[in-house]
Amino acid sequence: MEDIDDILREFDSQNAPSNAKDYDDLLKWWINERAAPEILQYQDDLVERIMTRVRRQIEQIEDQTGDLDPRTNFQLIIVQTELERVKFLIRSYLRTRISKIDKHALHILSTPSIRHLLSPSEQTYLRTHQALLNELYLSSFLKNFPDNLKRLDDKAGGLSMVEEPDLEGAVFLRVVRDVSVEIAWEGGETLDMKAGDIYVIRYSAVQDAVKRGEVELI
Amino acid sequence: MALPHQHLTPQEVSFICESELITIVPRQRLGALNLISIDTRPLVPPQRADVPLWLGIFLRKQKRCNIVPPEWLSVDNLERLVKEESDSAAFSRMPWRWLEVAEILLDTCSEDLISPSDIALHIRSLRELRQAKIRAGLSDQMNSSYIKINNLGLMEVSEIRPWVGKVVDGLRKIEGEAGSTAARRRKEDADGDEDMDDDDGY
Numbered sequence: 001m002e003d004i005d006d007i008l009r010e011f012d013s014q015n016a017p018s019n020a021k022d023y024d025d026l027l028k029w030w031i032n033e034r035a036a037p038e039i040l041q042y043q044d045d046l047v048e049r050i051m052t053r054v055r056r057q058i059e060q061i062e063d064q065t066g067d068l069d070p071r072t073n074f075q076l077i078i079v080q081t082e083l084e085r086v087k088f089l090i091r092s093y094l095r096t097r098i099s100k101i102d103k104h105a106l107h108i109l110s111t112p113s114i115r116h117l118l119s120p121s122e123q124t125y126l127r128t129h130q131a132l133l134n135e136l137y138l139s140s141f142l143k144n145f146p147d148n149l150k151r152l153d154d155k156a157g158g159l160s161m162v163e164e165p166d167l168e169g170a171v172f173l174r175v176v177r178d179v180s181v182e183i184a185w186e187g188g189e190t191l192d193m194k195a196g197d198i199y200v201i202r203y204s205a206v207q208d209a210v211k212r213g214e215v216e217l218i
Numbered sequence: 219m220a221l222p223h224q225h226l227t228p229q230e231v232s233f234i235c236e237s238e239l240i241t242i243v244p245r246q247r248l249g250a251l252n253l254i255s256i257d258t259r260p261l262v263p264p265q266r267a268d269v270p271l272w273l274g275i276f277l278r279k280q281k282r283c284n285i286v287p288p289e290w291l292s293v294d295n296l297e298r299l300v301k302e303e304s305d306s307a308a309f310s311r312m313p314w315r316w317l318e319v320a321e322i323l324l325d326t327c328s329e330d331l332i333s334p335s336d337i338a339l340h341i342r343s344l345r346e347l348r349q350a351k352i353r354a355g356l357s358d359q360m361n362s363s364y365i366k367i368n369n370l371g372l373m374e375v376s377e378i379r380p381w382v383g384k385v386v387d388g389l390r391k392i393e394g395e396a397g398s399t400a401a402r403r404r405k406e407d408a409d410g411d412e413d414m415d416d417d418d419g420y
Binding site: 019020022023024027031034035050053054057071074075078079081082083085086088092168169170172191196197198199200201202205218 | 224225226230233234236237248249251253254255256257272273276364365366367368369370372375379382383386387390
């Protein structure tokens, strides 16, 4: 005969891992975005879930502020501190992505597969931002250029004006699961990486392993 | 400029390590909290509980709890590690965030640790030993395809990240040109061999 408390406690303990796991996942994806030279898949569900909880916490804080009981007050301070930490995490995650979008704007616009990695609001931001910049350039100096120099994505002369992410840059990583990686530029030599090792390696060699979660960037 | 620093700053590394759990002995009751990242159980003194590090040091600063130091942060263990470190050329196994956790704990709750000054001394010697090893070892291992360094902590990785990254990229650029020259020469040799085979087949 199960008490209602037991049932509730069971329910809670099933929920609690997913709360902690979401936060850990966000932390992991934040570190990944910081370390990777290209932009990664936007974690839509994850961010949505965490934002829901953030909103709920804000409501709870607003309800309980004004209650002068010192015990609740103290709990409120803890809740607020945690809220600030999570907000920082989300903001930094979004800021990292925006800075990458700004850097490689034209490249992302012209490559649909990368465009799909962005969230809808990020895509809107990209388009409007580029439109504004174009307007600005045109009206300030570009209209006075001769016609063949007016393009912003000029690929003539072997040098492209479009800045692409540097996939060959060095990244630090830690191996989560054993994995073998092909190193393309040394004649196809395979590198066996064991769990727990730390490597400094070119991003292009481990790109797929990162996406599959076999290694984590640090 | 949305992001001033491309790499993880030390403060961010501290932030990351503050999410780890630590054991505390509460001195006051505290109800269960539904936080975003974790649902804490009620704190009933003197039962020990596991809370995130940021919460632990927050409570400690207000003297509402005592922190139980992790097992690896004891004088004996640290002495053993210092000896290990100075004996072998490889890095000894350290917990993933040893430097950050050690610094935070020494700052906030030195009374909870046994002989904190000794611990501080050992931590400092460990740090210096490992840094010297990094500097010596990396110059041997420096090549542009990959470098393997095990058992470093996150803070140490962040310290060497900027200049190691630059060096590897620089090597890559130099080798890129040398590599393409070598590749061209290889191709020429292969073509030359083909021609000779044709001659032989005559």
